[in-house]
Amino acid sequence: MTSGELEAIEIDLLLEAVFRRYGYDFRSYARASVVRRLRLLLEQSGIASVGELIPKLLHEPAFFQELLFAFSITVSGMFRDPEFFRSLRENVVPLLKTYPFIRVWVAGCACGEEAYSLAILLKEEGLAAHSTIYATDINDQALAVAKEGIYPLRQVREYTENYQKSGPHDSFSRYYHASHDHIVMNRELKKSITFANHNLVSDHVFAEMHLILCRNVMIYFDRELKDRVLRLLDSSLIRGGFLCLGTKESLRFSCGDGRHDEIDSKNRIYRKRVLEAGEGRTR
Amino acid sequence: MKKYRAVVAGCSAGGMQAVATLLAQLGTSFRLPLIIVQHLHREQGEYLFRFYSSSTHLKVQEASEREKILPGNVYVAPPDYHLLIEHDETFSLSVEEKVNFCRPSIDVLFESAADVYGTALAGVVLTGANSDGALGLKRIKDCGGLTLVQRPETAQFPEMPRSALLCVHADQVLTTEEIGRFLMTL
Numbered sequence: 001m002t003s004g005e006l007e008a009i010e011i012d013l014l015l016e017a018v019f020r021r022y023g024y025d026f027r028s029y030a031r032a033s034v035v036r037r038l039r040l041l042l043e044q045s046g047i048a049s050v051g052e053l054i055p056k057l058l059h060e061p062a063f064f065q066e067l068l069f070a071f072s073i074t075v076s077g078m079f080r081d082p083e084f085f086r087s088l089r090e091n092v093v094p095l096l097k098t099y100p101f102i103r104v105w106v107a108g109c110a111c112g113e114e115a116y117s118l119a120i121l122l123k124e125e126g127l128a129a130h131s132t133i134y135a136t137d138i139n140d141q142a143l144a145v146a147k148e149g150i151y152p153l154r155q156v157r158e159y160t161e162n163y164q165k166s167g168p169h170d171s172f173s174r175y176y177h178a179s180h181d182h183i184v185m186n187r188e189l190k191k192s193i194t195f196a197n198h199n200l201v202s203d204h205v206f207a208e209m210h211l212i213l214c215r216n217v218m219i220y221f222d223r224e225l226k227d228r229v230l231r232l233l234d235s236s237l238i239r240g241g242f243l244c245l246g247t248k249e250s251l252r253f254s255c256g257d258g259r260h261d262e263i264d265s266k267n268r269i270y271r272k273r274v275l276e277a278g279e280g281r282t283r
Numbered sequence: 284m285k286k287y288r289a290v291v292a293g294c295s296a297g298g299m300q301a302v303a304t305l306l307a308q309l310g311t312s313f314r315l316p317l318i319i320v321q322h323l324h325r326e327q328g329e330y331l332f333r334f335y336s337s338s339t340h341l342k343v344q345e346a347s348e349r350e351k352i353l354p355g356n357v358y359v360a361p362p363d364y365h366l367l368i369e370h371d372e373t374f375s376l377s378v379e380e381k382v383n384f385c386r387p388s389i390d391v392l393f394e395s396a397a398d399v400y401g402t403a404l405a406g407v408v409l410t411g412a413n414s415d416g417a418l419g420l421k422r423i424k425d426c427g428g429l430t431l432v433q434r435p436e437t438a439q440f441p442e443m444p445r446s447a448l449l450c451v452h453a454d455q456v457l458t459t460e461e462i463g464r465f466l467m468t469l
């Protein structure tokens with residue numbers, strides 16, 4: 001048996017142990033990334049093999065937190081893919097304005113960058129008073145950062161550039177104040193977002209949404225899990241609601257086509273049909 | 284049966300010309316997938332595909348997530364995502380931290396490709412002004428794969444091939460043209 005095959009067994013056992021001990025199910029995550037994260041964790045903790053991680057994980061809840069942190073890749077940024085945000089403004093906002101009140105869900109919000117970007121966008125488009133943003137993740141450490149709304153100052157240049165390319169009405173510096181080496185997002189923006197722990201793999205729908213952003217989260221799921229989570233997101237959407245994926249992700253519903261219209265294929269913005277195919281006739 | 288099932292290649296500064304030269308040597312009888320990580324600016328992408336397509340008859344495309352890796356195709360990693368290979372020989376993408384200040388990183392691709400293809404993999408390091416790819420090439424070698432490095436004196440930016448050679452006793456050290464011709468024999 002090669003060392004790779006041995007490692008594959010160890011990883012299966014570890015994921016099973018994590019699931020049964022802590023209820024977090026990483027068994028259907030894309031393997032190549034899991035392998036990478038585990039090897040990095042081994043390097044950092046000076047442990048020789050994945051197998052040796054198992055007893056440590058079973059007996060030390062604190063170590064599980066480290067694993068959870070290693071597994072959830074929280075890299076993000078404000079107005080990441082500015083073109084996407086521009087398209088939201090141009091193609092989605094006008095339709096959102098037709099509702100008296102909208103609920104928005106940022107699923108897999110990492111440290112909150114995307115949620116704040118969206119809060120800024122909605123404010124500039126005059127929707128702030130008529131909307132609630134829910135932003136969820138499985139990583140409590142990341143959620144804590146998100147709630148504080150504190151980001152490193154060195155990121156600001158990139159954030160500002162992105163913001164400027166997103167078709168803004170104002171200047172990015174209006175939305176934070178800088179101190180020392182970090183920025184703090186305005187209190188008003190913070191208040192417009194509800195951050196909470198929610199696991200797309202094991203938790204249920206919690207509200208009917210008009211707009212869902214789930215970007216660069218399902219790229220870490222295997223095909224089956226991705227389909228399952230897509231169904232969950234779909235059932236959280238009102239008819240006519242919008243689903244946005246990462247710019248390199250594709251929407252291939254397992255539950256059949258004809259349920260969604262492509263609003264902007266390049267920026268991966270989809271709209272759930274108001275009527276499903278065939279439904280008009282049966283009425 | 285042929286031994287090799289995939290070729291992975293990495294380049295950075297100066298890579299455009301180097302890859303074009305290499306591609307020009309690959310005839311339509313080239314039956315391996317060629318998977319390339321090249322450090323690019325976001326904007327360079329579109330132009331790159333046209334440029335590469337004009338140097339080869341092989342199909343050149345951006346690697347997309349969950350896509351099946353097919354022989355005789357040339358895949359380039361999308362800018363700003365790491366490119367990995369799954370055991371079912373499909374691509375996956377990741378936005379995790381930069382590695383060697385790079386995303387996509389050559390090391391990330393090489394390491395995951397070595398896991399999947401083992402001895403049936405050939406890895407190529409071309410021109411570049413950093414040391415990404417060196418550790419990945421070592422991993423390919425450790426897994427029994429074939430390692431090829433551009434002869435540093437012939438590289439527009441010799442640092443990357445040099446770093447690779449410091450890390451790995453490469454099987455072949457060649458010019459890009461020679462690498463292209465060599466790949467045709469695999």
Ligand SMILES: C[S@@+](CC[C@H](N)C(=O)[O-])C[C@H]1O[C@@H](n2cnc3c(N)ncnc32)[C@H](O)[C@@H]1O
Nearest residue numbers: 072073074076108110138139199200201215216
């Ligand atoms: C790369 S970040 C994406 C951040 C942001 N959406 C973006 O595109 O910039 C992926 C996030 O998904 C979260 N995540 C992973 N598995 C999850 C799950 N089962 N349920 C909810 N969030 C999850 C991770 O904790 C991580 O913060």
